[in-house]
Amino acid sequence: MKTHLHAAIFALLALASAGCVTTDEEGRTVLGVPRRQPDVRQPSTRQIEETRREARMAELENMVRRLEAELDGVGTSINSVAQKADASAQQGTARAADVAALRAEIAALRRDVDEQSAALKAIPASFGKLLEENNRALLADVDARVKAAVSAVAAGRRTSGPSRSSGSGKFYEHEVAAGQTLSVIAREYGVSMEDVMQENNIRDASLIRVGQKLLIPVK
Structure with missing residues (x-):
């Protein structure tokens, strides 16, 4: 008899430890659903690779x-x-x-x-x-x-020495616009391209650029 009683007690203790046995307000034993163990599975190879890729991109x-x-x-x-x-x-x-x-x-x-x-x-x-x-x-x-x-x-x-002055000693200041060439600018002011190049120490007429300011001798 004692053996059966001990066995029953051990069984109840085992169920209680597994989360299957509780006691209500009146002291009655209530059997419940066993608790699930937490999922401790290791991440898959694919998950590891994705994590590494994300870290690399960051x-x-x-x-x-x-x-x-x-x-x-x-x-x-x-x-x-x-x-x-x-x-x-x-x-x-x-x-x-x-x-x-x-x-x-x-x-x-x-x-x-x-x-x-x-x-x-x-x-x-x-x-x-x-x-x-x-x-x-x-x-x-x-x-x-x-x-x-x-x-x-x-x-x-x-061109050592002072640069040649214009006939009047006066100059216009011209700012190069988009599409303008040195020859076009010289014609606008009625002077030679060589005069403009000499007054501005320009060796190559193709080197002028938009926004550059030139001194044009007044004739």
């Missing part, structure tokens, strides 16, 4: 934002150098030291771009190609402006 997005910020800084520096080159080309008064300084700044900018290009190798081609094209466009623009400044300096050295 890393790439952060890298692209950082490089874009660095490129903005390089762009600002390039604009500064370009403005100096424009001023030298317009005034024709740059010295050899000025040209050397411009070239040193260009070399520094090229080093910055090279460093960023190395970082781009870690980025997929779709991102890297876009940023590299942006770099090339910026460098091509500043190279063209520096060449114009160097040409202006060389022309200024060849």
Whole structure:
């Protein structure tokens, strides 16, 4: 008898530990549904790969934002150098030291771009190609402006002494508009293209650009 009683007690204890037995307000034993064990299954290989891909994409997005910020800084520096080159080309008064300084700044900018290009190798081609094209466009623009400044300096050295003054000693200031050539501008003011080139230390008539200001001698 005691054996059966002990067995029943152990069975009830086992059920209670499994969450199958409770007691109501009147002390009655109520059998319930066994509690389920928490799902402790390991993530699948596919889930692990997806998690890794998401982490990689987030890393790439952060890298692209950082490089874009660095490129903005390089762009600002390039604009500064370009403005100096424009001023030298317009005034024709740059010295050899000025040209050397411009070239040193260009070399520094090229080093910055090279460093960023190395970082781009870690980025997929779709991102890297876009940023590299942006770099090339910026460098091509500043190279063209520096060449114009160097040409202006060389022309200024060849024409030693003060430049020839116009007959009246007065000049018009003309701002080059889109589509205008030096010959068209000279005809508008009734002067020769050679006079305009000499007064502005222009060696190559094709190097004038939109927005450039020219001194036109008054005849």
